[in-house]
Amino acid sequence: MHCLAENKKIVMIGIAGVGKTTLLSKIVEILKNNNKSVKVISYGTLMFDVAKENGLQDRDELRKLPVSEQQSLQKIVAEKIASQNEQIVIIDTHAFINSPEGYYPGLPEHVLKILKPSNFISVSAKPEEIYNRRMKDDTRNRDKITIENIKKELDVQSGMISACAVITGSPVKHILNGEGKIDEAAAKLIKSIGL
Helix, strand or coil: CHHHHCCEEEEEECCCCCCHHHHHHHHHHHHHHCCCCEEEEEHHHHHHHHHHHCCCCCHHHHHHCCHHHHHHHHHHHHHHHHCCCCCEEEEEECCEEEECCEEEECCCHHHHHHHCCCEEEEEECCHHHHHHHHHHCCCCCCCCCCHHHHHHHHHHHHHHHHHHHHHHCCCEEEEECCCCCHHHHHHHHHHHCCC
8 A cells, every 4th residue: 555655644523423533542452463563642732732832721712712813723733733743643633613603624624734634524413412412511511502503513514624625635534423333333433544
């Protein structure tokens, strides 16, 4: 497989509650078992680390920063990620940030030009499953959870990731991560990125 001489940068997006973290763990396990060097980078965590250096204390405050500050943080983080040289770099992020101004793209054009992703993976699940998963997660300071809001978020995610694919010319694969079907979702994902 000569295509791995250059590294793959795979952007994986999913709204809260689609099971992205669990799916990522499974994929990393499979790739490492197949002797691939893989690194997972959480865009939001890296942004928060940079923001903390500038005095921010709560990760959920990131999305409330003025758009210009978010853009500046995004750029710094994109440059850090672009410098990674593992065979496979999986960027765990969100297609949008629900900010006071509206849905701000998580991957605006200036970020995509720096990252140069080879693939996009859009993870989703049934709205009812997402709702149930979110109701069990009390670790984050989230907005009001309703099935209607979840459906809207899935629609926005779909539109945003399609725009990313158009801007970069990189393919997007939609993966449904159904309850109890993690192995199936992981297999589809790995096949879609040519690994």
